[in-house]
Amino acid sequence: MVPLKAKSLSLHWEFMFTRSMFETDDMIAQHQLLTRVAALIDNHTIDTTLGEHYGAITAANLQKAHRQLETGRAVGKIVLEGF
Known part of the structure; x- marks a missing residue:
């Protein structure tokens, strides 16, 4: 803190x-x-704070979004749709 x-x-x-x-x-x-x-x-x-829009939530798109987050360099929101 x-x-x-x-x-x-x-x-x-x-x-x-x-x-x-x-x-x-x-x-x-x-x-x-x-x-x-x-x-x-x-x-x-x-x-908007949209950074990336990967489309429908699929295993491949979820992996892509997760990889981006793991870099520690993601800026803005990462969107997956179709929940």
């Missing part, structure tokens, strides 16, 4: 579906936030 503290690093976590899961009074705020983010992505104002 001390090496992280010296760099003033912090970790922030927010569960995206808290409002809908607990049906909070401000549930509509999540819809508004996601709509705004979608528009920013569509307008290329912000980019």
Whole structure:
């Protein structure tokens, strides 16, 4: 922990579906936030954190993704679909 503290690093976590899961009074705020983010992505104002998209989850694609992670040089999200 001390090496992280010296760099003033912090970790922030927010569960995206808290409002809908607990049906909070401000549930509509999540819809508004996601709509705004979608528009920013569509307008290329912000980019996604997608690093690699390997397609369907197959043994070969899973191995490819795992090999990339093992290099320690993966940047962004690695996506496999079809779970």
